[in-house]
Amino acid sequence: DVKVTQSSRYLVKRTGEKVFLECVQDMDHENMFWYRQDPGLGLRLIYFSYDVKMKEKGDIPEGYSVSREKKERFSLILESASTNQTSMYLCASSSPYRLADTDTQYFGPGTRLTVL
Amino acid sequence: DAKTTQPNSMESNEEEPVHLPCNHSTISGTDYIHWYRQLPSQGPEYVIHGLTSNVNNRMASLAIAEDRKSSTLILHRATLRDAAVYYCIPLAIFGTGTRLKVLA
Numbered sequence: 001d002v003k004v005t006q007s008s009r010y011l012v013k014r015t016g017e018k019v020f021l022e023c024v025q026d027m028d029h030e031n032m033f034w035y036r037q038d039p040g041l042g043l044r045l046i047y048f049s050y051d052v053k054m055k056e057k058g059d060i061p062e063g064y065s066v067s068r069e070k071k072e073r074f075s076l077i078l079e080s081a082s083t084n085q086t087s088m089y090l091c092a093s094s095s096p097y098r099l100a101d102t103d104t105q106y107f108g109p110g111t112r113l114t115v116l
Numbered sequence: 117d118a119k120t121t122q123p124n125s126m127e128s129n130e131e132e133p134v135h136l137p138c139n140h141s142t143i144s145g146t147d148y149i150h151w152y153r154q155l156p157s158q159g160p161e162y163v164i165h166g167l168t169s170n171v172n173n174r175m176a177s178l179a180i181a182e183d184r185k186s187s188t189l190i191l192h193r194a195t196l197r198d199a200a201v202y203y204c205i206p207l208a209i210f211g212t213g214t215r216l217k218v219l220a
Contacts, residue, residue, distance in 0.1 A: 004159075035210070040212065041212065042203070042210050042211050042212035042213055043160070043203070043210035044210070045209070045210070090159050090160070092159075092160075102148060102165075103148055103150070103165075104150060104162050104165060105150070105152070105160075105162070106162065107159030107160050107161065108159055109158065109159050110158075110159050
């Protein structure tokens with residue numbers, strides 16, 4: 001089974017802190033995604049990556065950056081956390097090349113981040 | 117960009133079939149239609165996907181319109197464990213989904 005893990009389930013940070021959210025997948029997937037989920041807004045794509053060192057902006061990249069130095073790991077960085085970044089953050093991975101489940105996304109359990 | 121439209125919420129009685137509709141009129145010809153569901157306090161999980169023809173798996177069935185502008189997720193016998201938010205998405209564009217409530 002595909003496994004996507006996220007470094008923390010719950011995280012509390014202070015305004016202005018630099019925050020790192022880590023995501024690791026063990027299925028050799030090419031694509032990785034970061035979303036945030038807020039009540040009434042569904043999932044919104046922040047960034048995605050289709051290869052090592054490659055990244056593309058999603059719908060709401062402002063205030064975030066990402067890093068993909070290794071294929072299995074995709075990090076989301078909040079350079080200076082703000083209270084409006086309090087949210088549930090979800091990581092996912094997928095492969096465009098697997099015939100049985102092309103582009104099917106596998107999600108991690110999520111990190112609930114609170115910025116005080 | 118493809119955009120989907122789903123009802124905000126639906127209700128079903130336990131043990132009855134549920135048809136969850138989705139409109140995706142701007143989907144491209146090569147985009148798979150994926151359905152996911154999200155149980156409380158969990159990340160979304162894959163349910164089913166298809167391209168043109170109807171698909172069945174152990175969780176659900178997917179009926180895709182001939183023009184591919186809409187699809188319907190079918191849960192043949194809803195159970196209380198099927199209460200979740202259901203998302204219909206082409207590629208990575210999630211909307212707000214349909215919150216399914218199953219009544220005992």
